[in-house]
Amino acid sequence: MIVGEQKNIDEIAAMLEKEDFDNLLITGCGTCVTVSMAGGEREVNALAEILQAYFASKNKNVKIQKATVKRQCDFEFLDDLENEVDSTGLVLSLGCGVGVQHLAERFPDKVVLPGLNTSFYGAVTNTGELAERCIGCGNCVLDEYHGVCPIARCSKSLLNGPCGGSQDGKCEVDPEIDCGWQLIYDRVKRLNKLEVVTGYHEPKDWQTYRDGGPRKHVNKEYFGN
Ligand code: SF4
Ligand code: SF4
Numbered sequence: 759m760i761v762g763e764q765k766n767i768d769e770i771a772a773m774l775e776k777e778d779f780d781n782l783l784i785t786g787c788g789t790c791v792t793v794s795m796a797g798g799e800r801e802v803n804a805l806a807e808i809l810q811a812y813f814a815s816k817n818k819n820v821k822i823q824k825a826t827v828k829r830q831c832d833f834e835f836l837d838d839l840e841n842e843v844d845s846t847g848l849v850l851s852l853g854c855g856v857g858v859q860h861l862a863e864r865f866p867d868k869v870v871l872p873g874l875n876t877s878f879y880g881a882v883t884n885t886g887e888l889a890e891r892c893i894g895c896g897n898c899v900l901d902e903y904h905g906v907c908p909i910a911r912c913s914k915s916l917l918n919g920p921c922g923g924s925q926d927g928k929c930e931v932d933p934e935i936d937c938g939w940q941l942i943y944d945r946v947k948r949l950n951k952l953e954v955v956t957g958y959h960e961p962k963d964w965q966t967y968r969d970g971g972p973r974k975h976v977n978k979e980y981f982g983n
Contacts, residue, residue, distance in 0.1 A: 830857025
């Protein structure tokens with residue numbers, strides 16, 4: 759899922775200070791960022807309380823509305839926000855960067871501000887903890903590495919590792935994180951496929967990554983071919 763974390767209140771306040779409004783809509787997203795506890799209904803309510811106190815301290819009379827949709831990245835669910843957006847001067851989204859942009863596209867006459875910093879695609883690894891597992895390269899090579907992504911999990915994204923700096927299974931870049939190549943080694947040793955570590959991996963085809971500009975996924979099922 760997409761992982762994000764809420765911008766700190768000073769940053770949010772500084773964004774809001776630049777705008778002229780007396781009615782603010784805080785929108786949450788009920789999917790990924792709810793799981794990362796950054797932008798769901800609970801966080802919308804908490805931020806609304808903090809901002810209400812902030813506006814009061816500035817002697818500003820701002821009405822705050824709150825609404826959380828199932829997914830901000832789907833127009834189908836943004837239609838549910840039409841009335842709230844119509845009656846507000848400003849939208850503060852607690853969705854990921856995709857959600858913010860989708861809101862801006864759906865409601866082009868409104869200012870839409872981001873309340874989160876979008877981080878990565880991650881998995882739940884512990885209660886309240888999500889760890890990066892994929893960068894969305896568009897050409898998955900997990901078959902070559904038997905289920906451990908060297909791009910997302912090695913700090914240097916080495917396709918042929920390890921780099922030699924690993925200590926006790928930890929990464930030389932940050933001893934708090936596991937060495938991605940140690941994880942690959944442990945996995946392929948278990949599978950009796952050590953050639954993954956001893957062999958050579960050809961350079962990867964990066965044409966599917968985003969250097970060619972924004973990518974698009976077309977679901978062919980919709981078009982019957
Ligand atoms: S190889 Fe690419 S698509 Fe596959 S997990 Fe790694 S970053 Fe994600
Ligand atoms: S120590 Fe491991 S994870 Fe860190 S950069 Fe080297 S090979 Fe990659």
